[in-house]
Amino acid sequence: xxxxxxxxxxxxxxxxxxxxxxxxxxxxxxxxxxxxxxxxxxxxxxxxxxxxxxxxxxxxxxxxxxxxxxxxxxxxxxxxxxxxxxxxxxxxxxxxxxxxxxxxxxxxxxxxxxxxxxxxxxxxxxxxxxxxxxxxxxxxxxxxxxxxxxxxxxxxxxxxxxxxxxxxxxxxxxxxxxxxxxxxxxxxxxxxxxxxxxxxxxxxxxxxxxxxxxxxxxxxxxxxxxxxxxxxxxxxxxxxxxxxxxxxxxxxxxxxxxxxxxxxxxxxxxxxxxxxxxxxxxxxxxxxxxxxxxxxxxxxxxxxxxxxxxxxxxxxxxxxxxxxxxxxxxxxxxxxxxxxxxxxxxxxxxxxxxxxxxxxxxxxxxxxxxxxxxxxxxxxxxxxxxxxxxxxxxxxxxxxxxxxxxxxxxxxxxxx
Numbered sequence: 175x176x177x178x179x180x181x182x183x184x185x186x187x188x189x190x191x192x193x194x195x196x197x198x199x200x201x202x203x204x205x206x207x208x209x210x211x212x213x214x215x216x217x218x219x220x221x222x223x224x225x226x227x228x229x230x231x232x233x234x235x236x237x238x239x240x241x242x243x244x245x246x247x248x249x250x251x252x253x254x255x256x257x258x259x260x261x262x263x264x265x266x267x268x269x270x271x272x273x274x275x276x277x278x279x280x281x282x283x284x285x286x287x288x289x290x291x292x293x294x295x296x297x298x299x300x301x302x303x304x305x306x307x308x309x310x311x312x313x314x315x316x317x318x319x320x321x322x323x324x325x326x327x328x329x330x331x332x333x334x335x336x337x338x339x340x341x342x343x344x345x346x347x348x349x350x351x352x353x354x355x356x357x358x359x360x361x362x363x364x365x366x367x368x369x370x371x372x373x374x375x376x377x378x379x380x381x382x383x384x385x386x387x388x389x390x391x392x393x394x395x396x397x398x399x400x401x402x403x404x405x406x407x408x409x410x411x412x413x414x415x416x417x418x419x420x421x422x423x424x425x426x427x428x429x430x431x432x433x434x435x436x437x438x439x440x441x442x443x444x445x446x447x448x449x450x451x452x453x454x455x456x457x458x459x460x461x462x463x464x465x466x467x468x469x470x471x472x473x474x475x476x477x478x479x480x481x482x483x484x485x486x487x488x489x490x491x492x493x494x495x496x497x498x499x500x501x502x503x504x505x506x507x508x509x510x511x512x513x514x515x516x517x518x519x520x521x522x523x524x525x526x527x528x529x530x531x532x533x534x535x536x537x538x539x540x541x542x543x544x545x546x547x548x549x550x551x552x553x554x555x556x557x558x559x560x561x562x563x564x565x566x567x568x569x570x571x572x573x574x575x576x577x578x579x580x581x582x583x584x585x586x587x588x589x590x
Contacts, residue, residue, distance in 0.1 A: 191319055191320065191457055192320075193316075193320050193323065193324075196315065196375055197315065197316045197317070197320055197324065199373070199374075199375055200311075200312060200315035200316060200324070200374065200375050201312065201316065201323070201324040201327045201328075202327065203369055203373040203374040203375070204308055204311060204312045204328065204374060205327045205328045205330070205331040206331065206366075206369050206373070207269070207273075207304075207308055207366045207369050207370060207374075208305075208308060208328050208331050208332055209331035209332070209334070209335050210362040210363065210365050210366045210369070211273070211276065211302075211304070211362065211363060211366055212331070212332050212335045212336070213335040213338065213339060213362060214276075214280065214358065214359030214360075214362040214363060215245075215299075215359070216335055216336050216338075216339035216343070217339045217342065217343045217346065217355050217358065217359065218343075218352075218355055218356070218359065219242075219339070219343075221343050221344060221347040221352065221355070222238075222242050222352070225347060225351065225352040226238045226241060226242075226289060226292065226352070228352075229286070229287075229288055229289045229292060230287070230288040230289065231288050231289035231290060232289050234289070237289055237293070238289070240293060241289060241292050241293040241296055242296070243539060243542050243543075244293055244296050244297045244300065245296045245297065245299050245300040246300065246535050246536075246538040246539040246542075247297075247300065247535075247539050248297045248298075248299075248300030248301055248303075249300035249301075249302075249303040249535045250303075250532050250535035250536045250538075250539060251300075251532075252300070252301055252303040253303045253305060253306050253528050253529075253531040253532040253534075253535055254306070254525070254528035254529055254531075254532045255303075255528070256268055256272055256303050256304060256306050256307050256528060257306030257307060257310060257524040257525050257526070257527045257528020257529070257531065258524060258525045258528055259307075259524075260306070260307035260310055260311070260524040260528075261310075261521065261522065261523070261524035261525055264377055265307050265308075265310060265311035265314065265377055265524070266311070266370055266371075266374065266377060268304070268307045269304045269307045269308055269311070269370050270367055270370050270371065272301075272302040272303060272304035272307065273302060273304060273363045273364070273366045273367045273370070274302075274363075274367065275298065275301045275302040276299050276301070276302025276304075276363045277302075277360045277363035277364050277367075278298060278360075279295050279296065279297070279298030279299030279300070279301060279302065280295065280299060280356050280357070280359040280360035280363060281295075281356075281357075281360050282294055282295035282298055283295025283296060283299065283356040283359075284353050284354075284356035284357045284360065285353075295356070299359075302363070303531070303535070305527075305531045305534075306524060306527040306528040306530070306531040306532075307524060307527075308328075309325070309328070309511050309515065309527045309531070310515070310523045310524040310526075310527045311374070311377065312324055312325070312328065312515075313511075313512075313515030313516075313523055313527070314377065314378050314520075314523070315375055315377075315378065318516050318578075321512040321515060321516060322452065322453065322456055322461075322508055322509055322512040323453055324512075325507075325508045325509070325511050325512040326448070326449070326452070326453075326504075326508035328508075328511075329504055329507040329508045330445055330504075332507075333441050333444075333445060333500070333504060334441070336437075336441065337434070337437060337438045337441045337442070341434045341438070343355075344431060346358070392518060392522050392525050392526045392529055393529065395517065395518075397513075397517050397575065397576075397578075398514060398517055398518065398526060398529070398530075400571055400572055400574075400575055401510050401513060401514050401517075401530065402529060402530055402533045403533070403568065403571055404469075404506070404510060404568050404571070404572055405510055405530055405533050405534045405537060406533040406534070406536060406537040406540070407537065407564050407565065407567070407568040408472075408503065408506055408507075408510075408537065408568075409534050409535075409537030409538050409541060410537040410538070410540045410541035410544065410545075410564065411472070411476065411541065411561045411564055411565060412503065412537075412538075412541065413537070413538050413541030413542050413545060414541040414542070414544065414545030414548070414557060414560075414561055415476070415479065415499075415545075415557070415558070415561055417542075417545045417546065417549050417557065418479070418483075418549060418554035418557050418558065419479070419492075419496075420433060421554070422479070422482065422483070422487055422492060422554070423436060423489070423492060425486070425487065426486075426487050426488055426489045426492055427489065428489060436489060436492065436493050436496060437496065439493070439497075440493060440496040440497040440499075440500050441500050443497050443500075444497055444500035444501040444503075444504050445500075445504060447501055448501055448504045448505055448508070451464070452464060452505050452508065452509070456509075459577070461509065461513075461577040462575060462576065462577045464505060464509070465505070465506070465509055465572070465575070465577075466569065466572060466573065466575075468501070468502040468503075468505040468506050468509075469502070469506070469565060469568055469569045469572060470565075470569055471498055471499075471501070471502040472499060472502040472503065472506070472565050473562050473565035473566050473569060474498075475495050475498050475499040475502070476558050476559075476561040476562035476565055477558070477562045478491075478495045479495060479554075479558040479561075480555055480558035480559050480562060482495075483553075483554045483555045483558065484555065510530075511527070511530065513577070513578055514526055514527060514530045515527065516578040517578050544560075545557060548560055
């Protein structure tokens with residue numbers, strides 16, 4: 175039987191639920207790095223398939239798909255290495271290096287004369303796999319009591335960049351083309367470097383002097399393994415469902431160029447509801463219940479889409495399902511990395527986040543690969559049925575979880 179929910183606050187530390195100025199600075203600055211990097215990526219996605227056909231070799235649809243997805247593969251291969259390196263070399267140093275690699279890849283893609291070099295640029299972009307190091311640094315600079323809020327700010331920045339890209343990408347592509355978009359992506363990455371050097375607070379002294387843990391400690395933890403399985407499933411489902419969803423919106427009478435009119439309210443509304451529920455319930459010790467409920471809701475959304483495939487769906491039904499999906503997705507996106515950072519030993523936090531982000535990237539890659547196969551052989555109905563099955567399987571895996579208790583109500587070690 176799973177244990178009862180463990181309160182995440184110490185009873186005597188009610189002021190600790192408010193972020194300190196340093197925690198606010200760390201949260202907003204590191205969220206901005208995620209936002210700048212992800213905006214560059216998201217601006218490419220809505221227009222890539224169409225724009226890539228203008229390159230020599232662009233008539234090969236398999237190569238176009240590989241060029242689009244190779245970023246996720248190289249990122250998955252390097253996430254753990256970056257996280258592990260950040261435990262030993264320092265978070266900021268690794269983040270700056272990764273952002274520079276990402277900018278170089280963007281430059282290669284901007285100057286690519288054909289699809290092959292475009293693929294090379296995308297692969298090099300994936301080599302800037304800084305997510306693990308960024309989230310590990312955020313964990314270093316925030317207390318357990320406010321960790322989920324901090325991670326939620328990162329999740330919110332990513333969601334807002336996704337919504338913004340859906341509106342801005344077609345307009346920008348018409349003005350500056352794919353070449354200009356990749357050049358803009360390089361500039362955004364360099365702005366991220368500026369933020370790391372001059373805005374992000376200094377790394378805690380304790381992190382620089384602490385002993386180094388073993389990678390096997392991360393890989394052998396059942397609690398961490400459950401979260402790693404979860405992030406793989408969540409992002410595989412997230413990517414796969416978008417192979418069928420746009421066509422359903424078109425079927426409901428909404429032109430592709432207007433899909434943002436459904437996405438944007440669903441994303442923004444989900445953040446408002448999440449902000450009004452997740453943190454209050456977490457503070458009262460209900461994180462486990464909220465977490466498992468969010469997995470269940472996401473599974474029900476996939477069943478809802480499966481039901482609507484052959485039923486001439488309307489925009490209202492699709493919009494409501496998307497709202498529920500984004501709510502569940504955002505809750506899971508905020509709470510999972512927070513729990514990883516709290517369950518992992520502090521001296522192995524970068525490695526733990528590296529494994530977590532590796533599984534996240536592999537989930538994207540697997541979602542595209544398996545989703546395409548399912549669409550070809552089972553159609554949208556088969557796709558959504560498989561997504562629902564995966565989410566329900568994750569619910570069973572996650573059921574024994576116990577919410578991690580806060581380690582301390584003390585502020586993070588002062589940086590020098």
